[in-house]
Amino acid sequence: MKTFIDPNLLQRLRVGPLAPYLDAYLKRIEQEGFLPSSAPMQMYAIARFSKWLCDRQYDLYQVDEAALNRFLKRDPGVVHSCECATLRRLIAMLRALGVTVAKASEPTTCRERFLDDYRRYLRRERGLAEVTLAYFVGFAEQFVSARFGSGDLNFSELCAKDVTEFVQNRAYQLSPGRAKLLVTALRSLLRYMRYQGEIALDLARCVPTVSMWSLSTLPKFLPAGTVQQLLDHRERETARGKRNYAVLLLLARMGLRACEIVAMELDDIDWDNGRITIHGKGGRLAQMPLPSDVGEAIASYLRFGRPCCTCRRVFLRHRAPLRGFADSTTVSSIVRRALIDAGVDSARKGAHLFRHTLATDLLRQNFSLDEIGELLRHQSPNTTALYAKVDLTALRTLALPWPGGAR
Numbered sequence: 001m002k003t004f005i006d007p008n009l010l011q012r013l014r015v016g017p018l019a020p021y022l023d024a025y026l027k028r029i030e031q032e033g034f035l036p037s038s039a040p041m042q043m044y045a046i047a048r049f050s051k052w053l054c055d056r057q058y059d060l061y062q063v064d065e066a067a068l069n070r071f072l073k074r075d076p077g078v079v080h081s082c083e084c085a086t087l088r089r090l091i092a093m094l095r096a097l098g099v100t101v102a103k104a105s106e107p108t109t110c111r112e113r114f115l116d117d118y119r120r121y122l123r124r125e126r127g128l129a130e131v132t133l134a135y136f137v138g139f140a141e142q143f144v145s146a147r148f149g150s151g152d153l154n155f156s157e158l159c160a161k162d163v164t165e166f167v168q169n170r171a172y173q174l175s176p177g178r179a180k181l182l183v184t185a186l187r188s189l190l191r192y193m194r195y196q197g198e199i200a201l202d203l204a205r206c207v208p209t210v211s212m213w214s215l216s217t218l219p220k221f222l223p224a225g226t227v228q229q230l231l232d233h234r235e236r237e238t239a240r241g242k243r244n245y246a247v248l249l250l251l252a253r254m255g256l257r258a259c260e261i262v263a264m265e266l267d268d269i270d271w272d273n274g275r276i277t278i279h280g281k282g283g284r285l286a287q288m289p290l291p292s293d294v295g296e297a298i299a300s301y302l303r304f305g306r307p308c309c310t311c312r313r314v315f316l317r318h319r320a321p322l323r324g325f326a327d328s329t330t331v332s333s334i335v336r337r338a339l340i341d342a343g344v345d346s347a348r349k350g351a352h353l354f355r356h357t358l359a360t361d362l363l364r365q366n367f368s369l370d371e372i373g374e375l376l377r378h379q380s381p382n383t384t385a386l387y388a389k390v391d392l393t394a395l396r397t398l399a400l401p402w403p404g405g406a407r
Contacts, residue, residue, distance in 0.1 A: 005039040013043045016050030017060045033322035045083040063100050139185040155198040160206040167208050179210045220348040221357040227252045233342040240318050242305035244334045246297040251354035253291050255376050258328035258351035264314045
């Protein structure tokens with residue numbers, strides 16, 4: 001601890017009921033990769049909070065987020081650096097240690113309780129993945145806010161017009177795929193409300209459909225050779241460069257989804273047998289061969305680039321706190337930055353661009369759609385059939401002659 005913060009300063013800041021837990025907190029932030037220069041500011045924040053708790057005679061056993069929020073609002077208009085993040089991290093640690101058993105603040109309004117119950121229903125009864133659950137609850141919150149504003153939730157007043165107007169006002173702002181997700185989420189919400197007895201009519205039948213015909217679009221992909229150009233352009237000397245290069249190789253060589261890279265853990269890699277376990281959509285697991293160049297890139301990152309910490313995720317943030325990627329947007333950001341740095345112009349810049357490009361390249365190499373579907377782990381052949389539209393050479397043999405055209 002002496003190497004992480006001045007012991008004299010630490011001793012001066014041991015005030016109030018939180019004083020016994022400063023050492024544990026310092027050990028935690030040191031393990032999470034925080035720099036020593038950030039420790040004094042965090043200790044000052046904890047000392048202020050501890051003194052505030054002491055002055056108001058708070059029982060540390062019952063300290064929760066509600067008490068923290070009251071502390072943070074003690075000086076309206078005054079911002080105290082790093083207090084919020086530091087103290088939320090502290091409360092989480094105290095809860096883990098059993099110092100306080102108070103749980104996170106319970107929903108206080110009818111709206112919060114309703115959305116919390118709906119979220120619990122989607123997770124426990126429907127078994128939705130966390131990403132899908134976030135979309136469903138987000139659209140539910142938008143619908144409730146659009147109809148009732150900040151007022152009371154009078155679900156008995158809902159009618160078909162409310163449902164259709166909401167879809168009409170929101171769907172045009174979204175892509176066809178996202179608009180389709182919107183109406184699916186809205187039907188789910190209305191069925192839940194009827195199941196709970198909040199509404200008597202089956203308003204789910206009133207939700208308009210969104211036109212999105214099967215196989216109506218072309219997959220977006222990069223021209224032949226562009227992926228290799230992009231990989232050759234990547235910087236691989238720094239820790240961040242090694243990490244990003246390994247991520248791009250997983251996308252380019254194996255066609256993984258961004259969420260699958262985020263979820264990848266150290267125990268998923270079987271180095272002896274050259275295989276890797278993929279945590280796919282819907283909680284499905286799949287074992288795949290690990291290409292040698294991908295394995296070498298991951299090994300280089302693990303040996304010379306990955307920060308030391310207790311997190312078991314393969315790919316970590318390179319800023320404190322050290323932990324796995326929060327969600328798929330981090331992987332998409334890596335792809336977007338790589339495209340920009342390599343000067344590659346593409347309408348789409350997300351992680352799925354590499355998955356589409358891999359499938360298209362394999363099709364050009366005369367791999368069958370069944371083989372491509374097996375590599376990409378598609379559950380339905382119809383999903384892979386979309387790539388048949390980019391095989392122009394094969395499609396030309398099926399084209400009928402144009403009436404009146406050249407002979």
